[in-house]
Amino acid sequence: MATLDSREVAVVAGLGGWLPPRVVDNSELSRRLDTTDEWIRSRTGIGRRHVVDPGMSTVDMAVEAGRRALSSAGSTGADAVVLATSTPDQVCPASAPQVASRLGLGGAAAFDVNAVCSGFVYALATAAGLISAGASREVLLVGADAFSTLVDPEDRGTVPIFGDGAGAVVLRAGHPGEAGALGPFDLHSDGELADLLVVPAGGSRKRMSDEPGDYYLSMRGPAVFRHATARMAESSRAVLERAGWTVGDVDRFVGHQANVRILQTVAKQLGLPVDSLVLNIEHTGNTSAASIPLALADAATDGTLHAGDRVLISAFGAGLTWGSTVLRWPAVTPG
Ligand code: COA
Secondary structure (H helix, E strand, C coil), X not given: CCCHHHCCEEEXXXXXXXXXXXXXXXXXXXXXXXXXXXXXXXXXXXXXXXXXXXXXXXXXXXXXXXXXXXXXXXXXXXXXXXXXXXXXXXXXXXXXXXXXXXXXXCCCEEEEECCXXXXXXXXXXXXXXXXXXXXXXXXXXXXXXXXXXXXXXXXCCCCCCECEEEEEEEEEEECCCCCCECCCEEEEECHHHHHHEECCCCCCCCCCCCCHHHHCCEECHHHHHHHHHHHHHHHHHHHHHHHCCCHHHCCEEEECCCCHHHHHHHHHHHCCCHHHECCCHHHHCECHHHHHHHHHHHHHHHCCCCCCCEEEEEEEECCCEEEEEEEECCCCCCC
8 A cells, every 4th residue: 555655746856047147236226216225235135136138038037047957957858847937928828838948848838837926936836736646757947037127117116126037946756755855835825915016007907007107016015024024934834833843953944035134034033043044135136936946056056055954945925925845955956
């Protein structure tokens, strides 16, 4: 008779990240907006961000990150491509099939997951489900977003916060006890608070608008800050309990890179030492669905993350959406 541990689960087998070449630092922003390097750094921890040049898209970035993750995994061919994004190249169709084709994976199952800044965690759970259901043996999961194309270039409240980029992991079928095995998961949403972070026009409710501002991201920053800290802490506690871990078991906390102060507050609420935080927001800004895989790739490259480390991952985003997962870090080298 099959035992629980004979089930196949998703295991992290490779990762990679990619940032567009154009860098916008705080001093460049302070020359065109009513802001300062000091304000942005002290309120957010962000010093610079990468942005796409006109003509470069989410798919272009996703292909670069995906290629690196496939190389890191020594992949011979994923049978599914999941793209976590809320800035697809077109409203219709999904962008994942284009990513798959450009990586030579045409024919693979391919679809987008939109849970905004929680997208990577939601897509991890989705991809893990494909593997556990026996629908896939190897999944390329890319988180990619180009929020610089959604923010009002004149809005000092959002422009400094967001950056563009892509991060990717390869997940293969494996066993629950091995390093890199994902889960459990904790996922939630609250659509009553959709207006806290919203692009009002361009979708089916308001296809066209006479107000140009309706095509830009509108954000109620302080309210988002409060919900982000409370929900990420709550979800982290829930997933730790489900995993049978205590806070003391966590070596590294990889939270969505929205704001250093949000992550420090969550760590404090959980009782995690601040030096367990994996941070790369200083040079990326908030890259939405790309932020967690980019942080993982940076930490694995610079030696912050070691094979065997117990990692807590937690994200929060528009929707509202939030979620968390855990894993023991595997021996992988970013591509
Ligand atoms: N430069 C200078 N001043 C700015 C500014 C900027 N870039 N942006 C806002 N301000 C001003 C405000 O106008 C306000 O001025 P006032 O007091 O005269 O009205 C003042 O700074 C304080 O604004 P407030 O919004 O209360 O600041 P804050 O400390 O809450 O920080 C955020 C603002 C946006 C950094 C913070 O609320 C935040 O990070 N929220 C979460 C955003 C987020 O993570 N979104 C993505 C979620 S996935």
